[in-house]
Amino acid sequence: MTSATVLLKDELDIVIPTIRNLDFLEMWRPFFQPYHLIIVQDGDPSKTIKVPDGFDYELYNRNDINKILGPKASCISFKDSACRCFGYMVSKKKYIFTIDDDCFVASDPSGEKINALAQHIQNLLCPSTPYFFNTLYEPYREGADFVRGYPFSLREGVPTAVSHGLWLNIPDYDAPTQLVKPLERNTRYVDAIMTIPKGTLFPMCGMNLAFDRDLIGPAMYFGLMGDGQPIGRYDDMWAGWCCKVICDHLGLGIKTGLPYIYHSKASNPFVNLRKEYKGIFWQEDIIPFFQNVVLSKDATTVQKCYVELAKKVKDNLSKLDPYFDKLAEAMVTWIEAWDELNPSAKSKANGKA
Amino acid sequence: MAASSSVKPVPLLKDELDIVIPTIRNLDFLEMWRPFFEQYHLIIVQDGDPSKTIKVPEGFDYELYNRNDINRILGPKASCISFKDSACRCFGYMVSKKKYIYTIDDDCFVAKDPTGKDINALEQHIKNLLSPSTPHFFNTLYDPYRDGADFVRGYPFSLREGVPTAVSHGLWLNIPDYDAPTQLVKPHERNTRYVDAVLTIPKGTLFPMCGMNLAFDRELIGPAMYFGLMGDGQPIGRYDDMWAGWCIKVICDHLGLGVKTGLPYIWHSKASNPFVNLKKEYKGIFWQEDIIPFFQSATLPKECTSVQKCYIELSKQVKEKLGPIDPYFVKLADAMVTWIEAWDELNTPSDANSAKKANGALPAAAK
DSSP states (O other): OOOOOOTTTTTEEEEEEESSOOTTHHHHHHHHTTSEEEEEEOSOTTSOOOOOTTOEEEEEOHHHHHHHHGGGGGGSOBSSGGGGHHHHHHOOSSEEEEEOTTEEEOBOTTSOBOOHHHHHHHHHHSOBOTTSOOTTSOTTSTTOOOOTTOOGGGTTOBOEEEEEEEEEESOOOOHHHHHHOTTOOBOOOOOOEEEOOTTOOOOOOTTEEEEEHHHHGGGOOOOSOBTTOSOOSOHHHHHHHHHHHHHHHHTOEEEEEEEEEEEOOOOOHHHHHHHHHHHHHHHHHHHHHHHHOOOOTTOOSHHHHHHHHHHHHHHHHTTTOHHHHHHHHHHHHHHHHHHHHSGGGTTOOOSOO | OOOSSSSOOOOTTTTTEEEEEEESSOOTTHHHHHHHHTTSEEEEEEOSOTTSOOOOOTTOEEEEEOHHHHHHHHGGGGGGSOBSSGGGGHHHHHHOOSSEEEEEOTTEEEOBOTTSOBOOHHHHHHHHHHSOBOTTSOOTTSOTTSTTOOOOTTOOGGGTTOBOEEEEEEEEEESOOOOHHHHHHOTTOOBOOOOOOEEEOOTTOOOOOOTTEEEEEHHHHGGGOOOOSOBTTOSOOSOHHHHHHHHHHHHHHHHTOEEEEEEEEEEEOOOOOHHHHHHHHHHHHHHHHHHHHHHHHOOOOTTOOSHHHHHHHHHHHHHHHHTTTOHHHHHHHHHHHHHHHHHHHHTOOSSTTGGGSOOSOOOTTOO
8 A cells, every 4th residue: 555645654653552462553554654653561561562563663561661650650550451541641742543452444435444543633633613513514524614504703613632533343332232232233434523512521432542642641541440440441431531521621622433443352241341330330420520520710731620630539539439539649640640751741731721 | 196116115203294395486396205205294385475376296285374374374473474584484383283393495305325225304304303312421423222323331321311302403415504605615515425423412512503404393392493583674594594593402401302413314406696695694694603602601590491481581581682782683582472472372282281381301410
């Protein structure tokens, strides 16, 4: 495949969490090879992860994480793909694309292979429109525009912080749905990108996700999951709720829709149910918390927003379970670690409150 | 009468839905819709010169109202119905006796989906209306009640029942619904993108509602579907459906009802004249900069438990907050009240008080 203009080649890192191998990268080679990879190796650090030849990468296992963060390493999950957020923290690039190792190249309805990374970049490089819904979806796309009745003063849009892609084949269902509908496959290609409106939360999936590190990076903490933790499979959800509240506060946009990847592996629903079990109940309180949280006007940077959010998590959710106390502290530890590893970005105002 | 297609579609809600069509010319376009429409009752609202005869293709069951009929039926209250503007269509909503309305413009034809199959737009609208909406949390796989889809991981289970759907807003292939400036700048743009999705517009978010291909539940939201004062003697045009859309969204959000957008597509054949459009929209372009923040921050008190109560309250706020912009809004606010009075007169229930019945529960954890 001939390479088209390689957008943001030196400005974007691809972060991949893995415990097994990276064979899936072979299929992505035409699209990924020009970019730098950050592999975060979860699980047993003595195992060697084989990276296909020709990729430029850095790899971190648990020992590396402990060495680099010291005591602060406690905020990075162990034995859970949530550890990927360590990759966000150590990256030196403006943009991140993260993908799971069971996600492959999908084909669009015409049969053409989808360059998911290129689409994410397009999404991030053009504005979002969170204040008013455009019925023809993304107005900046070729062949589309704002419709009649869309206020003109809102047509400049706001900067896009997050691009949330979707999945054909195995859909991202929770355990109960997987148990009830084990055969369902997502075969519907929806040719749209849209901004999630201000004030509306969504379930953010980390399988096929891109974001602007400068705009929102510090809020992309994937929480405490896996070993020693009472829940799993809520890492990306947690980050998504935090990000959305902060983006709404700072006037940044989040898009969802294209691109699609092909999700090949259905995780075990019984294992998933164990991981999600407490979350199923807790999310009934977590969601209203995030829906009602208001950040102060002084929270003018992502870090300030996030630390304030951590306080509110401790105040409002620890009565649910001591886990949230721990999580709130880990959120603060994460910001401290982020600022240590990313000193120059520390006090810059990222957007208007 | 024989349908022109060989397979007759199952007529969902055949006796519960009216199709409202405003027209000034003719209804030839109905020929193409015959397989999908002919089993439904039509309400034709004839705009313009009442002495002209509108020819309706044979075989359709319809009632037709021209300006004389509107004046006769409403008396002085007819002043709230626009003249020489397709906004007059809302008279059709008012006189209908059915639970559901589908409204379509006479330059909208049957579109094809990507497989080449003719799209039964009415059937899709009915599906949309008969399944719940999900305004409180965005589902990334769009309408979770569609075949082959569901709620995704992370979607709270207590929100999976959804809320009743009040409005189904369809889209258009070919000539897109652009405003005059955009039409002037991009006269050749055609919408060729078929987006295979239906989605709920989230609570707290406004949208531009287009009346070209629209369906709604009269019982849930009918009284709020007033299409305003447009056309002859009015300072603006092409804001009728927009106005109704902002009002109904505020009221739906307040009452816990849902508004969907997306499928179905129709084929919009006629591009209106952008110079004429600019004249009509001119004041609206400026006014909407104030109107939008008004609707975005409008709140309705808890006592507004019916659509009519919500609408009257909204009209008060329109008069108070938008009246200072232009006397038009004072007139419009009065017309909104007249509309509700007329609606209630024409829709006096056979059983007591169902017009004043609370249409929806106020959400428990209001955002």
